Amino acid sequence: MALHFWCYFMFFILVVFLLLWGFQIIFLEKFYDRMKTSDIQKVAAHMLNIYGTENYEETYDELAYDNDLCIVVVDKYYRTVYSKDLMGNACLVHGFANYTSAFISQIRSSKTGTICGDIMNEHIRTNTLVYGTVIGTMDNPKGYLLLNTPLVPVGSTEAIIKRQLLIISAILLMLGLLLSIYLSRRLARPIASLTKSAKQMAKGNYNVQFDGGSYLELQQLAGALTYAAQEISRVDTLQRDLIANVSHDLRTPLTMMKAYAEMIRDLSGDNPVKRAEHLNIIIEETDRLALMVNDILDLSKLESGGLALTPSTFGIRAKLSEIIDRYRGLSAKTGYHIHFTPDEETMVTCDAGKIEQVICNLINNAVNYTGPNKQIFVRQINTPNGVRIEVQDTGAGIDKENLRMIFDKYYRSENHKREVVGTGLGLSIVKAIMKLHNYSYGVDSTLGKGSTFWFVIHQDKKEETHHAGTGSH
Template identity: 40%
Template structure:
């Protein structure tokens, strides 16, 4: 029970973090609303009211002197609920003079007129804006003042007074509404965030559980797709990876079996012939020589097997540095064919080379030599009863096309795409090579890819197989 609870409350899980972030986001939004609507509402209202009165005062300064100035004052005064007066130097209102219009804004307080003028005269910009307390109403007011020039050059003063209406009742209503909205929002965010977090984390959890099964070596597991493109892409990649791992595992087992066979056979022969030399042919020079030659041949096979495995590992690990240079691929081929002379003499193999006397190409000669040797060795292993291997070097413009053809039974179409894979054996039935180990095609693939060369295979039932690759020609 404790373990289950711990798993459900895993603070590092995606579900928990999504749920937390969603709740924090909702809480942040509600906090901002509370600050704006309750804490900063009075300040915001005062700022807005102050700016409004200042704009009205500045516009009246500009409008002063026009014929309809009195009408403008009345319109603004009644629409905005402001006291707007023009005072003389004694602080007496002289404008507007129309008193027949009723109702009018609150009357001007003559007790404050002198203080107002004194403050205005002290300002360098001839304008003032301040907040004061109206003791008659018991409420704060905003006062705007500006100096105007009369017709006779005397100073006149624009006086604007606006009440800061109390907003306590508005704040109280907003606070009650926000309490309800906050509770509803938090409850909704808790529920909704939990649903969203669960829905998002569910396919990831499924992928994780399936990956755990895969890690235990079960390659039959299938990753299920979810509701999101990113998850589907991940699942497709993992399913492909699982398929490839399954193939590699199968091929690895086959390799172990095949290599074990390749190792066991020469080792058995070496031991057997060594015992024969010790027990039987030690004093017979001819038999001893024959037995020693078998031991040497089988040792060479073991050396070739180990070298091929090491070469494959080095090439795939990019441990070998490529040394591109110009060389004669025909001369290289002829040197390689000398190593197969023993097969011509003892086994009756025939190697037919169709090419010009000299063909210059660019590449790593040692690596290409390994490619050619492996392809010819592969052809020797699988050619037909006529034991013929054809090597064609063709000029195809800026490239040369190198072909190695055997006359064997061919490769099934369904296996053509896999013959370059590591450890893959055609037909799954291993046949110990006359020369080589059967690992050569993997080495060929990696070397040619390092040269950025095109390569491929063409095979037809009972007509043989052609392996080919291209190299850049130097003309």
């Protein structure tokens, strides 16, 4: 990788050298000629604009000195109106009538009324740039403006520049070589370190630290990779716990089913009462096992987007009353008391089946974790933002460190026990359904006093919401 960076730097340095040599040596003379031509054209345009104004001769004198020009202005009869010689009688348009007549003839025969070119000046043994233009129009000329400026030979200048460039190029090449080696190593080192750490993370070492060096972008990448490693480590640990817990939950009904089947075979086969009792236990454990498998499948479909919402409009108070009525048999059998505090009937639009599943899962969770008094409180609270549903237990509560994981499907509470109802995946399903509806949800808990799980059915489905809390209880 360092070699690649070094090659890029050296390529850049070579391109800079080629541009420098090209413009300073190869194109120097052409660049100089274009600049002189452009300058003399601008001066001529300015002179034409001020010709005939008061004190224009003084301005012409200044332009001649500033631009190293010889200037001759003649009228239409070729009589000299103004002249300025800064070339020591070597100006082609000053003092040489044959040149002046020839230039004017070229101006008159041109299509634009302007001539510009360089010719060899035998008097000073160098090229001279000549510029001429008509004053007025071609049909009715008032006179002619002729300018002459020497072109400095650039050959000797090129030789000097070449020597300087050779020295400068050698110095810059050495500095560029050293700088490219230093920068390529400095850039490649943190990237190589990140790659090495990423390979360690791929092998299962999630405690690896990513070092991004001193570059901001690499530091941000290292931070993101470190965070990813921590999250993967947490998920991996929780997934192992899930497998262990699910394996335990699956093993228990299977063991009981086998044990009672053997009891029927060996002991109670001829006893109708005992046989019926043992068969009922087998049926209950089979139902529990089937419910657990169904919950796992439902959770998988919800998280993968395999289940679509089927919205309908219904009264939430009536739905809550209907659900709580179903738990009367459990209350009578096990001594649990479910208290319902309704609010005014409110029509809501959502997936009734999914919301019913959420409410049942929260009640099941409260049944499994409420205190010895077996009290559970369900409340309907109408708010401007929607209908808030609360399910409160009187159990041991949840500490703050575990609150953020409480809806996570990989999390198990330290108070985990065999559920009275449900499969232990209820809160994970609640989270998935809430996210599918884009509803707010969360949990408030106080150690020693219990927990209150809640969610809000928003009246405005377009309202942006966010959820509070993560993990499973």
